[in-house]
Amino acid sequence: MAELSGKSVIVTGSSYGIGKSIALLFAEKGARILINYSKSEEKANEVVSEILRKGGTAIAQKANVSKSAEVKKMIGTCLKNFGRIDILVNNAGILPFGQIEEITDETLERVFQVNFFGAFYCSREVVPIMKRQKYGKIINISSIAGQRGDHSTAPCYGPSKGALSVLTKSLARQLGPFGINVNAIAPHAVITPMMDYWDDKKREKMREAIPVRRLGTPRDIAVAALFLVSDEADFITGQIIGVNGGYLMDS
16 A cells, blocks of 8 residues: 655544544554644544554644634644645544524534635645645545435535535645645445444444445545555546445446
8 A cells, every 4th residue: 555654644633533544544654643633632642642652653733623723823733843744634524413493503604614614724724835845635524415415414514515525626626736636535334433323223224225235434434545645646636535335326
């Protein structure tokens, strides 16, 4: 698999779940990792410690990605410690529930602030750095809900992820001439702490509906992300890569 020796990486929301798995795999391949978190310093430090024990390089930085000032501080910390930023993985996100009439203004704003504006803020900060380097890889973690719409989640989650997918394509068009690739991964049925609301019956029903007959793991997403940031994927940009076991296929 791809080697990332010497590469500096920011993975937002990487103290657990998909973000953690991406950070650990990238570190295993030689990258220097900034672990971003917004709440649990303890969990973030555990990820850093795991990377350090395996001989890797990592630091933790608290930042609420929905706050542009905090994003700026995080980017500054990465530059101060690593000297450059080669890869950005916009993974941080929140998952609300409820019918449209139950969704408050505050919930609607919060979902877009984290899921869309957070990725926008982070991308806006790293792009000038990547342009100077004439190199960069940005991956946005979208969702199947951004393609087909919400089913059990609140009808603002899918739109926030759909906006993220379109941002991916917009940035890919703008940044391609500068040596920057931008892609998205759209997972489905990946078992993480965010999916704890699925009981055994729900999990079994979903397993039967997926052609490969299993649920996804965070590593499934991490492996896809590793390929997209590799040199072998230099001719891939502006794509929404479905990692869903065949549950949703492009027509």
